[in-house]
Amino acid sequence: MGWLAWLCAGTIAERRIAQQLNNVHEKVNTALIEPHKQLVDVFGSLKSFERSTPDCSSELYSMLAEKVEENRYIYQAAVKLQNRKVCSSYGRKLLSPLQGNERGYPADDGYTYWFHTDHNRSVDTDFIIVSDSSIYVWLNKAILLKSLGIPSGVQLDLIDANNKESVVSSHRRSLTLEQPPGIGQLTVSADRVFMAYANSRNALVPVISLPASHLSSLKMNVFIALILAGAALLGAALYIARRTHQHYSSTAVKLRRALRDGELQVNYQPIVDMRTGCLVGAEALSRWKLNDVSIPPEEFIGAAEKSDLICELTRYVIQRIAEDYSTYLWACKNFYITINVSARDILDETFPDFVAEVLALHDIPASNIVFEVTESTLFEQTIAAAQLQRLRACGHRIAIDDFGTGYSNLSLIHSLPIDILKIDRSFIEGEKVAAVDALWQHIANIARDLKFQVVAEGVENLQQVQHLTSGGVRFAQGWLYSRDVPPEALAKLYFSISSEEQTLCG
Structure with missing residues (x-):
């Protein structure tokens, strides 16, 4: 009885954890709709800017700054002129939008998403850079992650499908994987329980995880509940069986007398x-x-x-x-x-x-x-x-x-x-x-x-x-x-x- 309850408790606990992770994933996807909309609007506006001018102008700086101010998730924007000069919304020229320590991931929306490989950067310098051939947009990663509303204890990582490394993490300590994550499968490691989700846009795999202690604690709680419920049901079944036996025994005695008489x-x-x-x-x-x-x-x-x-x-x-x-x-x-x-x-x-x-x-x-x-x-x-x-x-x-x-x-x-x-x-x-x-x-x-x-x-x-x-x-x-x-x-x-x-x- 005990081993069966423990087995059932494990199954129930894993299903509840999987449902919790799925709910977070759905919530994150919903929260990303607005940032992506702002990103598309900014790119659409910046494509109309005149890029044939020989140099950055105060008018161009002002227009870039205005676009940044209109969109909450946009931290900085820049346009590359035809002569390869880069004009920033900060009102200055940039030698290069990229510092050389970023890793780029082309996506199906036509943009390339750049992430810093140095995970120890401060909040003010940790950005996600989105670019096409002539436009660069900086997203403040901390503000973006905060807007996703990820519950306490839950962690979101974007895993490079090729090298299994976490590129973006909502936690200071990013998730470490020994094997490529199985899409849609609840996986339990030594310290985490996680679920990976399909992403057709680029080579990054969203992985949402919880501490493994959450699963073991939930499993124990479910096990105790099943044992208590089983004991209650057994008691009820014995009571009903006893009463039924008494009832039919009493009826049978009276029926025997009725048949005789x-x-x-x-x-x-x-x-x-x-x-x-x-x-x-x-x-x-x-x-x-x-x-x-x-x-x-x-x-x-x-x-x-x-x-x-x-x-x-x-x-x-x-x-x-x-x-x-x-x-x-x-x-x-x-x-x-x-x-x-x-x-x-x-x-x-x-x-x-x-x-x-x-x-x-x-x-x-x-x-x-x-x-x-x-x-x-x-x-x-x-x-x-x-x-x-x-x-x-x-x-x-x-x-x-x-x-x-x-x-x-x-x-x-x-x-x-x-x-x-x-x-x-x-x-x-x-x-x-x-x-x-x-x-x-x-x-x-x-x-x-x-x-x-x-x-x-x-x-x-x-x-x-x-x-x-x-x-x-x-x-x-x-x-x-x-x-x-x-x-x-x-x-x-x-x-x-x-x-x-x-x-x-x-």
Whole structure:
């Protein structure tokens, strides 16, 4: 745990340092816009000066001085006459604008930038000289660097890409590199952590750096925060796990008692032929009231799945369905009941024999019982296929519930004995049902090609009916037709259809 947190802390700290350096680089580029604009304006103005005069004049000196005064970053300007005399804004001639200890770097803007190789010069004599063939402009390096707003502790260097030396530095101690800097890569040396940036204008590479101690300090702070957060999350997870276990354990105990005392009810939601309105089947749904309070199915079924009760719950439901069928639904022609089964039921080798015994006892044809499985219960695909084939061999049909929401693929539906696909409600809700490339339509097309029956779940309005029927889906269940009802209400609903309509249904 500790080494993983340390590794993550290093990654997080490096990303934060890189972001900090990138922010400084962006800020520097923004701050350089105005100095460069002044530089371009001065060069544009000085190019219009008359250079054919034989000597420097007071008028020329005055014009040069005026241009310098108009621009904050310009310290001095000079023009070289055609006779090679150099006239300065200081009102005097210069023997040479360059002293011989400068290094020049031509740039793509047509200018050459000259930097002193002596880094120990005073503020008043340390300049950046910019020139073309006849114009020289001096920029005060200290004023320029100050205007960039570089944060305390951060250092900017312009590195000569050829010899790896710092030409300009915002710090008295310039950055020393042993290797050419990698562009856009955060690099950590013995005493600095830095990032180099691309510069297409000349051979100088901008490098922004921080003391390496910043990275190590940040890494340690992040490490401590991760350890504390991990401890808090672990504590919360243990607390939630304990409470969840207590909750489900308590629910499971009450559920076991309810199964023993026959307190669970089974309701049925009709499955309807949308073309005729006839009832062709119903899905069996478990319902439980504890002290007159309805317990949500996902809660008690979840508790059953986390304990050893899920198989007992399924068998309880099958028993109740058999009793309801033989009491209320035996006269319903061409009518089937679907029963949801879990992964444990499918893997239980005694399950098909139990079903056969219960149905035989109540004289119920196997063809009237359909078993629903969800895609997530079929992770043991080979075993599941064998068990489902046993049920199918007895005369039952197999349906996949909520098709398309789990691990569905063509190999699954080809390898398993499937008869019915149930389209999940999420695929037909809202505007999805009318979408041009609706997923439910693809499911219906696949089912039609494989000769499967399709049932749409969650049908709540006529718009859905219109789109589904036009898309080849014939059967549906949902609140538009009926909520889940007790078995006697289901029988009453079935026989409420007129004799003429029953003939049509048959």
